[in-house]
Amino acid sequence: DSGVTQTPKHLITATGQRVTLRCSPRSGDLSVYWYQQSLDQGLQFLIQYYNGEERAKGNILERFSAQQFPDLHSELNLSSLELGDSALYFCASSVDSLDTEAFFGQGTRLTVV
Amino acid sequence: DQQVKQNSPSLSVQEGRISILNCDYTNSMFDYFLWYKKYPAEGPTFLISISSIKDKNEDGRFTVFLNKSAKHLSLHIVPSQPGDSAVYFCAASALDPSGAGSYQLTFGKGTKLSVIP
Numbered sequence: 001d002s003g004v005t006q007t008p009k010h011l012i013t014a015t016g017q018r019v020t021l022r023c024s025p026r027s028g029d030l031s032v033y034w035y036q037q038s039l040d041q042g043l044q045f046l047i048q049y050y051n052g053e054e055r056a057k058g059n060i061l062e063r064f065s066a067q068q069f070p071d072l073h074s075e076l077n078l079s080s081l082e083l084g085d086s087a088l089y090f091c092a093s094s095v096d097s098l099d100t101e102a103f104f105g106q107g108t109r110l111t112v113v
Numbered sequence: 114d115q116q117v118k119q120n121s122p123s124l125s126v127q128e129g130r131i132s133i134l135n136c137d138y139t140n141s142m143f144d145y146f147l148w149y150k151k152y153p154a155e156g157p158t159f160l161i162s163i164s165s166i167k168d169k170n171e172d173g174r175f176t177v178f179l180n181k182s183a184k185h186l187s188l189h190i191v192p193s194q195p196g197d198s199a200v201y202f203c204a205a206s207a208l209d210p211s212g213a214g215s216y217q218l219t220f221g222k223g224t225k226l227s228v229i230p
Contacts, residue, residue, distance in 0.1 A: 002156060033218075042117070042202065042222040043157070056217055090156055101147065102218065104156030 003027065006091050006105035014113055018079040021108045025072055025093030031055070032074040033102055034066055037088040049074055050096070081112045116140045117205050119221035127229050132190040134224050136203030139184065143205035145216070148177060148188050151200045151223070160201075161188070193228045200225045 003026035013019055025032050030051045035043040036059075045058035049068035060066075063081075068074040078085060088109050092102035118137045126132045134148075144165040149157035163170040163177045163186070170177050176189045190197055203221040 002158065004156070006156075035220075040222065042119075042220040043218075045217055045219070048217070058217065092156075101159050101162065104149075104158065106154070106156045 002103040002105065004091060004093050004103050004105035006089075006108050008108060009106065010109050010111075012111045012113060013081060015081055015083060017081050017112075018077065019081065019110065021076040021078070021089050021091075021110075023074045023076070023091030023093075023105060025074070025091075026103055029093035029095055029103070030072065031094045031096055031102075032068055032072070033092040033094075034060075034074070034076050035090040035092065035104075037090065037107075038084075039087075043090060046076070078110070083112050086110055086112045115221075116143075117203055117219050117221040119201075119203050119224050121224050122222070123225040123227070125227045125229060126193045128195055129192045132188075132193045132197065132226055132228070134188040134190075134201050134203070134226065136186045136188075136221055137184060138186075138205050140205070140207060140219070141184070142207040143219075144208075145206040146177070146179060146186050147204045147206065147218070148175075149202040149204060149220075150197075151202060157202055190226075193226075195228045195230050198226055198228045 005024040033048045034046040046060040048056040066076045088107045090107045092104045094102045147162040148160040151157040179186045200223040202223045204218045206216045
């Protein structure tokens with residue numbers, strides 16, 4: 001158990017819909033990262049938050065957004081969903097933004113039908 | 114443009130033998146390299162890492178070798194055990210180019226290791 005909690009574990013939704021994925025980081029970790037893993041792809045970095053502020057952006061679509069709340073949990077919002085958004089979405093956390101070792105949650109498997 | 118490449122999607126090894134997983138990178142700004150292991154239905158877990166100032170790091174049965182001039186690293190598992198069967202991701206870290214003071218991890222696509230009893 002990494003200490004990072006992601007909910008829900010599975011999500012099935014229709015195209016055009018909007019979903020919210022939730023992540024609770026390890027106790028004491030200030031930095032949260034979101035990654036997307038599509039079929040046969042590596043983990044693609046989406047976005048990072050550190051202590052409530054956006055710190056770095058990767059290949060995140062404009063239809064996607066995220067935030068980190070004062071209690072340090074984070075949410076990833078995916079809107080106008082397309083079939084190609086079906087993937088595993090991982091959240092990871094680390095103590096600070098310069099910590100190179102991140103701890104991953106179990107992921108949320110999103111299926112868009 | 115894939116900055117971290119794992120060219121072997123899969124690898125099968127007999128139990129007790131050595132497993133060698135390879136990884137190539139293109140970005141010379143990477144200064145820290147990590148290997149993660151992933152079992153089905155679980156998130157990746159950190160396995161071992163190496164700083165760019167070193168060429169070898171060992172932790173029990175796991176050793177990572179870094180060849181900076183070739184931009185190549187490898188993970189050796191000796192002896193391989195059936196419980197090592199998993200997908201192994203190579204990752205490389207560099208400071209975010211925006212100057213925000215943050216490291217970003219760039220992952221390869223993974224190599225599925227199967228250790229045959």
